[in-house]
Amino acid sequence: xxxxxxxxxxxxxxxxxxxxxxxxxxxxxxxxxxxxxxxxxxxxxxxxxxxxxxxxxxxxxxxxxxxxxxxxxxxxxxxxxxxxxxxxxxxxxxxxxxxxxxxxxxxxxxxxxxx
Amino acid sequence: xxxxxxxxxxxxxxxxxxxxxxxxxxxxxxxxxxxxxxxxxxxxxxxxxxxxxxxxxxxxxxxxxxxxxxxxxxxxxxxxxxxxxxxxxxxxxxxxxxxxxxxxxxxxxxxxxxxx
Numbered sequence: 134x135x136x137x138x139x140x141x142x143x144x145x146x147x148x149x150x151x152x153x154x155x156x157x158x159x160x161x162x163x164x165x166x167x168x169x170x171x172x173x174x175x176x177x178x179x180x181x182x183x184x185x186x187x188x189x190x191x192x193x194x195x196x197x198x199x200x201x202x203x204x205x206x207x208x209x210x211x212x213x214x215x216x217x218x219x220x221x222x223x224x225x226x227x228x229x230x231x232x233x234x235x236x237x238x239x240x241x242x243x244x245x246x247x248x
Numbered sequence: 249x250x251x252x253x254x255x256x257x258x259x260x261x262x263x264x265x266x267x268x269x270x271x272x273x274x275x276x277x278x279x280x281x282x283x284x285x286x287x288x289x290x291x292x293x294x295x296x297x298x299x300x301x302x303x304x305x306x307x308x309x310x311x312x313x314x315x316x317x318x319x320x321x322x323x324x325x326x327x328x329x330x331x332x333x334x335x336x337x338x339x340x341x342x343x344x345x346x347x348x349x350x351x352x353x354x355x356x357x358x359x360x361x362x363x364x
Contacts, residue, residue, distance in 0.1 A: 136291075137291075166351075168354075173356070174356055174357070175252075175254075175338055175340075175354035175355050175356045175357050176292070176338070176352075176354045177354070178351060178352070178353070181351055188351075189351060224291075224292070226292075236282075236294050236297060237294075237352055239284075239291045239292040239293070240291060241290070241291040242291065
């Protein structure tokens with residue numbers, strides 16, 4: 134079974150520039166998550182999709198971050214404009230999720246460095 | 249909202265030593281509990297999980313964890329660590345609500361370094 138695919142693996146940008154990350158979840162997984170993992174911290178949920186719809190985006194900095202999941206499959210996370218504190222690994226995860234007891238499967242992450 | 253505390257940030261052990269990593273959560277209702285591991289250069293992967301039933305859960309590679317509801321704890325254990333267990337370990341909790349999708353809240357992680 135193919136895992137969660139993410140790209141790019143690494144990105145270096147200057148502050149105030151924009152960046153986009155792409156995620157392709159495991160086939161058939163209805164729920165997709167974007168987490169932010171800052172060095173030395175645990176992953177923090179940014180946004181959660183159930184099929185096409187947003188379930189939770191309460192911790193997404195909406196003035197600069199946006200995410201979409203078209204057709205209930207792939208998803209993109211965009212940051213515009215980037216700040217120094219956005220340097221982190223952005224993790225995409227998906228779950229089959231029946232009844233809220235599902236295991237999350239993670240991609241390898243996209244490491245962002247903002248200079 | 250739920251939260252997770254991992255008490256040990258960095259643990260150094262010799263091979264064959266026993267391991268116990270602490271994890272406490274705060275949430276008054278029913279929870280699902282997880283331990284994830286991240287080996288150097290690899291993605292997060294599930295080590296073990298607790299949903300219901302026997303509070304002593306066995307996972308991969310000889311790891312186990314015990315859910316103690318009265319203490320809101322889910323500590324990870326392994327009787328004898330190996331060098332290959334060097335990794336970062338994350339405890340996570342999902343507050344259960346009927347019909348809603350999982351949403352994991354992670355602890356800050358514990359870096360385990362096993363020396364030869």
